[in-house]
Amino acid sequence: MQFIKAFSPLGTGVRLLPVATAVAVASVAGTKLAVRVGNKVIVASGLLLFAAGILWTATVSASTAYTTIALQMLILGTGMGLTSAPATEAIMGAVPKAKAGAGSAVNDATRLFGGTLGVAVIGSVAASLYSSRLASTAPAHLPAQAASAAKSSVGSAIAASRVLARAGLTHAGRALANSASGAFLHGLHGGCAVAGGIVIAGAIMAGLLLPARPGREAQEQPPSPSGDPSLQAHEAEPAP
Numbered sequence: 001m002q003f004i005k006a007f008s009p010l011g012t013g014v015r016l017l018p019v020a021t022a023v024a025v026a027s028v029a030g031t032k033l034a035v036r037v038g039n040k041v042i043v044a045s046g047l048l049l050f051a052a053g054i055l056w057t058a059t060v061s062a063s064t065a066y067t068t069i070a071l072q073m074l075i076l077g078t079g080m081g082l083t084s085a086p087a088t089e090a091i092m093g094a095v096p097k098a099k100a101g102a103g104s105a106v107n108d109a110t111r112l113f114g115g116t117l118g119v120a121v122i123g124s125v126a127a128s129l130y131s132s133r134l135a136s137t138a139p140a141h142l143p144a145q146a147a148s149a150a151k152s153s154v155g156s157a158i159a160a161s162r163v164l165a166r167a168g169l170t171h172a173g174r175a176l177a178n179s180a181s182g183a184f185l186h187g188l189h190g191g192c193a194v195a196g197g198i199v200i201a202g203a204i205m206a207g208l209l210l211p212a213r214p215g216r217e218a219q220e221q222p223p224s225p226s227g228d229p230s231l232q233a234h235e236a237e238p239a240p
Contacts, residue, residue, distance in 0.1 A: 003154050004062050004181055015066060019073035019080075026081025034086035038212035039093075042086045047203035050079030051196045058192035062181055090210055118195070126191035130154070133183035139175040150176060154184040 001012040026046075034042045053075035060069065088107055095103035131151060138150060146164055150157035157180030164173035 003158050004184065005066070015070070016073070018070045019077040022074045022077025023081040023084075026078040027085050028081075030082035031085045031089070033082070034089065039086040039090040040207060040210045040212045043083050043090065043210055044203045044207040046079045046082030046084075046086075047199050047206060048079070050076060050083065051199040051203065053079055054192050054199060055196040058189045058196065060188070061185060087206075094211070118198075122191045122195050125194050126187035128187075129190040130183045130187035133186040134179060137179040137182060139172050139179065142172060142176065146176065150180055154180050 001007045001015060002009065007015060030042055030046060053072055056075065057072050060072075091107045091110075092100065092103050134150060134157070138147065142150075143164070146160040149160040158177055161173040161177035161180070164170075164176065
């Protein structure tokens with residue numbers, strides 16, 4: 001948004017509202033739908049929708065219109081919202097109320113672990129692709145400081161290109177900006193492809209392993225009086 005489309009920070013924040021709105025609406029809808037058709041169907045469908053949004057995002061370019069990006073964010077947000085609440089209910093519904101605190105802690109731990117691992121893995125893929133593409137497309141004979149800054153991130157590369165332009169190296173600055181933008185998009189495409197594959201695998205696992213309904217009621221149902229051996233023996237005694 002800021003480095004490729006050149007939107008301001010405030011403009012970027014406003015343009016991210018579609019994904020936040022979609023998450024909010026779909027979270028409410030996902031809870032209601034899960035009550036009707038079960039957690040398994042909604043979680044698996046939400047993950048597949050999220051994967052579709054990620055894989056669509058992997059096709060963007062510098063000329064992609066914001067309306068297309070907004071539609072991608074709506075799909076991503078809807079898939080995320082449909083998945084979040086029913087998945088939490090599936091976890092919390094698998095433990096008795098007496099252990100709800102432990103279940104909530106495990107749920108939060110898995111989310112934090114997944115988020116950290118996702119940033120590490122997908123971020124590493126994107127950064128590696130960015131560095132390799134930049135190394136092969138960056139203009140030759142760049143000042144050492146500009147070349148070093150460009151390798152760290154696309155933001156630093158854009159800033160370095162502006163410094164070069166102000167120093168009178170307009171052609172080199174423009175070439176560096178174009179190279180960094182292309183390298184960033186290359187990394188974005190690869191990272192989205194990896195993320196999409198992981199989400200599809202998660203959808204398959206949810207479809208195969210996730211229970212359709214929470215099992216808390218069965219776990220907490222008190223034993224039937226007929227199941228008590230002493231009562232059975234008492235009932236078996238003949239009447240006087």
